[in-house]
Amino acid sequence: MARSRSKIHQVFELAIDGMTHDGRGVGRREGKAVFVSGALPGETVRVEQTGRNRSFDEGRTLEVLQASPQRVEPRCPHFGTCAGCVLQHLEAPGQIAAKHGVLQDSLQRLGHVTPERVLEPLVDAAWGYRRKGRFSVRYVEKKGKVVVGFRESNPRFVADLTQCHTVVPEIGQRIPALADLVDSLDGRRTLPQIEFIAGDEGVALVFRHLEPLSAADVERLRAFACDTGFAVFLQPGGLDTVHALWPEQMPLSFSLGGLGLSLAFRPLDFIQVNAGLNDKMIARALELLDPQPQDRVLDLFCGLGNFTLPLAQRAGQVVGVEGDAGLVERARANAIRNGLGNVAFHAADLPKDLSGEPWMRDGFDKLLLDPPRAGAAEVLAQLPLEGIRRIVYVSCHPGSLARDAGFLVRERGYALKAAGAMDMFPQTAHVESIALFEK
Structure with missing residues (x-):
């Protein structure tokens, strides 16, 4: 041994x-x-x-x-220990060049396709951009205190963060205060995580707790919310148990730059983490898809309507489909909120059999899809693609994009007209990308 x-x-x-x-x-x-x-x-x-x-x-x-x-010299004192960021030692142009290389390598090696045109990479703020995430929380007996942070390189451990430069500063500079807060609670050993999300109006925190909180703990959390102005929510069980502690009502929303649109959301909803990059990504998707007043457009994995509502400002009719029924409900509310009557939202488990779905029957001219890491192989295999002239594929995993690109090119008669990387997560190795396919 x-x-x-x-x-x-x-x-x-x-x-x-x-x-x-x-x-x-x-x-x-x-x-x-x-x-x-x-x-x-x-x-x-x-x-x-x-x-x-x-x-x-x-x-x-x-x-x-x-x-x-x-x-370059890493900005964060926790670099090398915290697994949240692994590229802080590489200058920003080198980071996006590396991510572009990952995209091109994946397309060629896994999908056996090459884009006719390479898109200029999309970048935005390199620091203080992350408006949504989850901190792990752990009471460490050896240290005699609570630590709050992201996982270490060894995922069994939680990094004891004093700050985080990639998280929006309102949260990233208050991590020690969060640790002190949890350490003051009677139930500090039973709080495994804190979710954070920032909208235009403020910040919301969701404290997950495995056992009921004492009355004293509830008051300590309420006092923290009052002192900081953060909205504090409690989550004693599943997603449906999330409820506001203080204030009772806090509007959460974000605007889409230059479009006059505002999307409301709940604390655990999925939103794109990088607001500036999201605005640029939407602009590029609209440019590539080029929706026209006569077009009927399908938006798959549509979430709250991040792409659907901008598309509805230009296209004749837009249909958004999402697997999470709660997100669909809020997407419908967002359409009403923004005065858009030419958009319809449907809930469907997209990897499953879609043959009975009513939205599949009338056909579409153009398609936008933004699938999870697993990609969109199952849904692409079922869609009636014959009438769809143009597809924009937004990807959070270059490997699944490459696989799906190979299918579209070799099996369904599309050409990969353009592709490019987007730096949604600066300082990390995460690669976001966008691709255009045409018949």
């Missing part, structure tokens, strides 16, 4: 010549690939090996012996 452990933790120098899709540097040692956290292409680093696999090894950077000209 001791001999095996010494092999794993050996230290060596390594030249880095590539980057993995999750943001680690790649080098080769004795012909075997080594994935190294904290290393960049073009660097020589001193590595401590942390894992062994049959086809590759893993390690972490102990010292940079020869630095890349793209290396």
Whole structure:
């Protein structure tokens, strides 16, 4: 056992010549690939090996012996421990270039397709952009206190954050205050997470608790809400148990820049995390899809209507479909809120059999879809695509986009006209992208 452990933790120098899709540097040692956290292409680093696999090894950077000209000093003191951001040591242009490379590699290697045109990457603020997320909470016996943060590189542990520069400052600078708050509660061992979400009017926090809170704890949470101006919600069980503690009513909404639209939401609803990038993404989607007054447009995985309502401002008729019935209800309310009468929303489990869905019958001219990480293979296989001249595909996972692109090109007669990366999550290795298909 001791001999095996010494092999794993050996230290060596390594030249880095590539980057993995999750943001680690790649080098080769004795012909075997080594994935190294904290290393960049073009660097020589001193590595401590942390894992062994049959086809590759893993390690972490102990010292940079020869630095890349793209290396910068990470802003966050928790870089290397917290797993929330893994690219802070790479300058912003290098980050989006790396993500563009991941997209192109996925399209070619997995989908066997190449876009006719490469879109200029979309970028926005690199810091203080994250308006939605979830902090893990844990009472750590050895430290004798509560820690609040994102997971560490080893997901069994919660990073003890003093701040977060990627989260909107109203929240990112108050993480120690959240930890102190939970530490003051009688039920501090039974609060596993805090969800946060920021709208134009303010911030909402949802405290998940596994056991009923004492009256004293409820008053401490209420006092925190009053002192900070945050809206505090409690969640003792499933999604349907979320309820306001203070204030009883707080409107939550965000506007879509330049469109005159406002979308209302609830604290646990899905919204795009980066408001500035979301505005640019919608503008690009409208440019690529080019909805016209005579067009009937289908928006799949439509959520609250983030794309649906902007499309309805230009198209003759828009149909939005979403699996979450609660989101569909709020999307309908958002259409009324914005005075749009040419849009209809439907709830449907999109990966399942759609043959009986009434919205499938009349056909469409254009399609926009924004699926989850798994992609849209099941729904694309069922759609009557014959009349759909143009498809815009917004993707949060380049691998599933590449697979679906291959299907559309080889099986359904589309051409991949354009594709490009979007930096929805700066400082992380997450790759968001957008693609245009035409018959």
